[in-house]
Amino acid sequence: MRTWGAVCLLAALATLPPLAAKDDGDSVDVYATVLSVRETPVGSALPGLHLDAKVNGRMTDIYVAPVDFLAQYGMTFEKGDDVHVVGSRAKVAGADVVLAREIAVGAANRKTLYLRDENGPFWTEDIRPGHR
Numbered sequence: 001m002r003t004w005g006a007v008c009l010l011a012a013l014a015t016l017p018p019l020a021a022k023d024d025g026d027s028v029d030v031y032a033t034v035l036s037v038r039e040t041p042v043g044s045a046l047p048g049l050h051l052d053a054k055v056n057g058r059m060t061d062i063y064v065a066p067v068d069f070l071a072q073y074g075m076t077f078e079k080g081d082d083v084h085v086v087g088s089r090a091k092v093a094g095a096d097v098v099l100a101r102e103i104a105v106g107a108a109n110r111k112t113l114y115l116r117d118e119n120g121p122f123w124t125e126d127i128r129p130g131h132r
Helices: 002-014 067-072
Strands: 022-024 027-040 048-055 058-065 082-092 095-105 111-114
Touching: 027 058, 048 067, 058 067, 058 082
Parallel strands: 058 095
Antiparallel strands: 022 027, 027 048, 027 082, 048 058, 082 095, 095 111
């Protein structure tokens, strides 16, 4: 009987969509397709580049970084880009947002940019780790 239950569970897991989010508390590890790219101005709660993407059927606001920081590393995003985001969920000005800790874009020429660690965002540091 237990074996049958395990088989059913594995069969159900196999039918999950490939762009599913993994969320263990506030931690987020998602693959998504960018639906729109927008820049919020200085003075906003999170000034800089935001990606709107659908994750598990929900529209998700992904905060990447200030635009000038991204420009230093030649990192750009466009509608339709496939991205892999590792970060954390947060509530900013009453809205749900994913704060990207690292973000990868592209398949053939994949670029990964590390944005923050447990000490905070890298754009506030004098030494800024780049991408690989």
